[in-house]
Amino acid sequence: MLWNTFEQDKEKLDRYHNPNWEAGSGLTDYDDIQREIYRIKEEHIDEPHPQVFAKMIEFVLTKAAIEVRPIDWFGLNIAGWVPDRAKFPYRVMQGLIQTWEEEMYTHAEDGPEILALRELHVACGAGWSYPDNDHSKPYWDDILPLGIPGLLARVRYYRDEKIKSGDYPDEVRDFYEGVIRVYEALIALLYRFAACAEKHITENEKMPIMHAALLKLAEGAPTTLYEVMLLTYFYTLIQEYVTGIQTRTLGNIDTLWRPYYEKALADGSLTRENVKELFKYFYMQYEMAGHPHAQPVFFGGTDGEGNDLVNDLSYLCLEAYEELNIISPKLQIAVSEKTPHEFLKKCCDMIRAGHTAIAFVNEELGRASMSLFTDDPEDVKRLSLSGCYNFSLKENVQPESVGISFVKGVELAFHNGIDPLTGNKLGIETGELSTFDTFDKFYRAYMAQTFKLVEDAIRISDFYDRHFIEMSPSPMLSANFEYAIRQGKDVYFNGSKYHNTVITVSCLATAVDSLYAVKKYVYDLGIVSLEELRTALQNNWVGYENLQKMISSDPEKYGNNLEGPDAIAADIMKKVGELIISHRTWLGHPYSPDAEGIVHGINYGKKTGATPDGRFAFDQLSKNLQSVFGCDRRGVLAYINSVTKIDAFLYPNGAPIDFVLHPTAVAGDEGLDVMVSLIRSTFRKGGAAIQGNVYSAELLRDAQKNPEKYKGLQVRLCGWSQYFNKLSRDEQDMLIRQAETA
Amino acid sequence: MAKIFDIKHFSVHDGPGIRTTVFFKGCPLKCLWCHNPESISAKTQLAFSAEKCAHCGACVAVCPSGVHILREEKHILHKENCTFCRACENICPVGALTVYGKEVGLGEVLREALEDRDFYGASGGVTLSGGECLLQADFCAELLSALKAEGIHTAVDTCGYVPRETLDKVSSYTDLFLYDLKAFDEDVHIRLTGRSNDIILENLRYLDAIGKKVEIRIPYVPRANGNQIDKIAHFIASLHNITAVRVLAYHNFALSKYDALGMENTSPEGIPTNEEMRLVRARMHELTGLPVPD
Structure with a gap:
């Protein structure tokens, strides 16, 4: 039976946790493959990394065992990676990339200094960093019409043009040869998969179709919807799990795939129900692979001329998703004034029913903020979404390599640049407390310390940007950017049209409430001196219990639409955003600010002493742009009013607004209208992205007590969702506390 | 008004x-x-939830009118003295006190x-x-x-x-x-x-x-x-x-x-x-x- 098979098949689809490698198809053992990669490394120790890297990829694509599972429309897998995220490396090239990174700290002239700075930031809870080439956006606009062979042909064409021009330096040659080697191996892999499908051709009616599609993809571009879907899956599988670069978007598939969908319906090759079933198989690939931050994909929005892009395929994509109750892929909905009310209602209905892996983004703001990066109106039209809710230009790379805590600057201002817990000199000397006779002076010291951390973060990030080619070349990704291929440069190494490296800043609310408490209790009310407050913080409030109670119970906190704290929040965000954008990456492009983080607040908190907002040492810091937990006493609208005072235009890579709504607030059809109205109003006020949960604290408490009853309960976290049962007790408690104020 | x-x-x-x-x-x-x-x-009213009260004494310390008395784990209220200044409501860490009005x-x-x-x-x-x-x-x-x-x-x-x-x-x-x-x-x-x-x-x-x-x-x-x-x-x-x-x-x-x-x-x-x-x-x-x- 060709159709209506999903329900019977779905339990047997997971080949990642239960692989069944084709006998004789190659190496099956994870360790053997890792060993071979390191053998190639040693064997070619003197060759440039792009060449060596391509040889490793070629080895895996041609020698690792494969599987084609006949019951699955997309049942392809290749050995060498594991779905167990606790194991390192869980992706084939990840270990090697880390090895090259470590070598870089030794080999590069400024490597030791950067490594020391990085370690200092981590030790003090001031920031995190790692070389991130993992926020890639494949250029689906070219991948789909060209296919793998078409991309390869384009590489060869530009390689030949370069040779003819006589301008063909070694590094350009290395790049082309690496890309060609990888793409030839990709085609060889497609033939291997096709041969494997042929072996099983009688086992399932899907196999003849898959076999033909694989041959077609090995020889040219896809022409049917199924082939497009199969190519998309094949591409993400190999780029992410073999070459080690996550594909942070599948693109706006309701637009990219629409012509193929409409053609299939028109020529009668597929019915709407058939397509829905294909989507279920397709989505399940990403759920089973189980990336912790989930596979992004986006929908809706408008074209460059302002026409709404929502169509029947958009609805179909949601319907198929709704029937699965999964958290990966995660869906981003690009919202414009023209997005149909009914479409947004459908999305809201899904969130209300617990499909929380849906975020809404403000397309108009996103497009506007692209003016920070380009003057080309045509490029602005092609706005891309990726990751959690990140706006970018399509021909762009945006490494998210570093982040800093907004809170550390408070500690540094109190201690003249010294991190109080470690004694390290992390900041700059901004003066003894006695010199801060006005709040303004204290605030200036805070900003100076925060600027110092940002500048340090940019130094670290810049180091990574300059050395990506040696740490993790990206031949597979580079081939789909014509700009890179034309120049003969790796897309992460001067080969992308736009290179807007991201600097992430986190834990705003804790910093704002701390600064406002200093202003109010030290300078306005004179209840405590700056020196006494420092002593209280150093003693973790012991001996100052009443002061702690007074400050922590003070309702004047960020997130309540109160002018005092909100003005500080808006000012910090403006100054830091402008500072980040004023810096240029080594390719001359502005950095892209990003204001998010949930895990960061927990990690930084563990290394941050007591803070003036009444927080105790080592407690977690605030999440994303949210209020400190329990401090958003005036409700969701006051919170949105507060957060939209921040100029999200300056934070194209992320300025999320989180909501928790009680089910009773959004019950019935009218409740969906309320949710849609909330989203639209938030965007009209300049909000960049909004996401959230609809649940009650009682429900979460019950789920904590009776996990077996709530196996499918999803909760929205930072820019992704997770099953409630998989969270730690602390994280569960945090969500319960948040829901209590809904 | x-x-x-x-x-x-x-x-x-x-x-x-x-x-x-x-x-x-x-x-x-x-x-x-x-x-x-x-x-x-x-009329304005002071409400007190005995069930929520943690007997921390924060309200006693902050009340200018002697409304709150803690005695042997019992929280006694002299509501007649209350001027509804809300100091106790604001400081109560468990939300046991509310001024209505x-x-x-x-x-x-x-x-x-x-x-x-x-x-x-x-x-x-x-x-x-x-x-x-x-x-x-x-x-x-x-x-x-x-x-x-x-x-x-x-x-x-x-x-x-x-x-x-x-x-x-x-x-x-x-x-x-x-x-x-x-x-x-x-x-x-x-x-x-x-x-x-x-x-x-x-x-x-x-x-x-x-x-x-x-x-x-x-x-x-x-x-x-x-x-x-x-x-x-x-x-x-x-x-x-x-x-x-x-x-x-x-x-x-x-x-x-x-x-x-x-x-x-x-x-x-x-x-x-x-x-x-x-x-x-x-x-x-x-x-x-x-x-x-x-």
Whole structure:
């Protein structure tokens, strides 16, 4: 039976946790493959990394065992990676990339200094960093019409043009040869998969179709919807799990795939129900692979001329998703004034029913903020979404390599640049407390310390940007950017049209409430001196219990639409955003600010002493742009009013607004209208992205007590969702506390 | 000046769309099941939840009037000394203390009501509720007029137990009346609320006659007004400008508030099930032909 098979098949689809490698198809053992990669490394120790890297990829694509599972429309897998995220490396090239990174700290002239700075930031809870080439956006606009062979042909064409021009330096040659080697191996892999499908051709009616599609993809571009879907899956599988670069978007598939969908319906090759079933198989690939931050994909929005892009395929994509109750892929909905009310209602209905892996983004703001990066109106039209809710230009790379805590600057201002817990000199000397006779002076010291951390973060990030080619070349990704291929440069190494490296800043609310408490209790009310407050913080409030109670119970906190704290929040965000954008990456492009983080607040908190907002040492810091937990006493609208005072235009890579709504607030059809109205109003006020949960604290408490009853309960976290049962007790408690104020 | 006890933002049950609801203090009725017992008295009140109290003593330290005394794990209150300064309410870490009632000026309420205007959209707006907001009709009229001048949709939630002249003061600034009906039979109404419903029914007929938009709201308390539903429905069916009927499910979430306020709890037994609510709404729709949303 060709159709209506999903329900019977779905339990047997997971080949990642239960692989069944084709006998004789190659190496099956994870360790053997890792060993071979390191053998190639040693064997070619003197060759440039792009060449060596391509040889490793070629080895895996041609020698690792494969599987084609006949019951699955997309049942392809290749050995060498594991779905167990606790194991390192869980992706084939990840270990090697880390090895090259470590070598870089030794080999590069400024490597030791950067490594020391990085370690200092981590030790003090001031920031995190790692070389991130993992926020890639494949250029689906070219991948789909060209296919793998078409991309390869384009590489060869530009390689030949370069040779003819006589301008063909070694590094350009290395790049082309690496890309060609990888793409030839990709085609060889497609033939291997096709041969494997042929072996099983009688086992399932899907196999003849898959076999033909694989041959077609090995020889040219896809022409049917199924082939497009199969190519998309094949591409993400190999780029992410073999070459080690996550594909942070599948693109706006309701637009990219629409012509193929409409053609299939028109020529009668597929019915709407058939397509829905294909989507279920397709989505399940990403759920089973189980990336912790989930596979992004986006929908809706408008074209460059302002026409709404929502169509029947958009609805179909949601319907198929709704029937699965999964958290990966995660869906981003690009919202414009023209997005149909009914479409947004459908999305809201899904969130209300617990499909929380849906975020809404403000397309108009996103497009506007692209003016920070380009003057080309045509490029602005092609706005891309990726990751959690990140706006970018399509021909762009945006490494998210570093982040800093907004809170550390408070500690540094109190201690003249010294991190109080470690004694390290992390900041700059901004003066003894006695010199801060006005709040303004204290605030200036805070900003100076925060600027110092940002500048340090940019130094670290810049180091990574300059050395990506040696740490993790990206031949597979580079081939789909014509700009890179034309120049003969790796897309992460001067080969992308736009290179807007991201600097992430986190834990705003804790910093704002701390600064406002200093202003109010030290300078306005004179209840405590700056020196006494420092002593209280150093003693973790012991001996100052009443002061702690007074400050922590003070309702004047960020997130309540109160002018005092909100003005500080808006000012910090403006100054830091402008500072980040004023810096240029080594390719001359502005950095892209990003204001998010949930895990960061927990990690930084563990290394941050007591803070003036009444927080105790080592407690977690605030999440994303949210209020400190329990401090958003005036409700969701006051919170949105507060957060939209921040100029999200300056934070194209992320300025999320989180909501928790009680089910009773959004019950019935009218409740969906309320949710849609909330989203639209938030965007009209300049909000960049909004996401959230609809649940009650009682429900979460019950789920904590009776996990077996709530196996499918999803909760929205930072820019992704997770099953409630998989969270730690602390994280569960945090969500319960948040829901209590809904 | 007016006396209110709350301003609720993101209010979605007091009229259409996203709204801000101002709750006025004081009510002429005393319904047995009242969900907002803090609204009944026109006076400011200090409520204390013994169940929540952690005996931390923060209130004792902060109170300038000696209201709070902690003795052998017991929290004794001298409410008569309370000046309602809210110091204890603000500092209590567990939310055991609440002051209900606040004197507010027009500007202050208007400012807060306009705070969320960006979210009101085409359908949302501001609702005046209570208690019975029309006990403070002059203030309400001024507030409603100011809101209309700002282009905000206005709703007045009333029990209808007010003189007709009071309705006249506000009706021209009110886009929608949310009008409560608790019982049709006068004797039942007196038993349940302490007052006759003559004037209530008469006022409703009046608003209907002058063409005001009215949404009827009926608290469904099976053991109190369960037998009144059909009669109320027939009455509603005789009117012309009713936009919808809402049958509101009785619940007992207010019990802790009765305790905290030191009030006698008069709430009847018997919470209606979802199925009962579905049936009673269907019946109401059948008899009136009007929308009866959940």
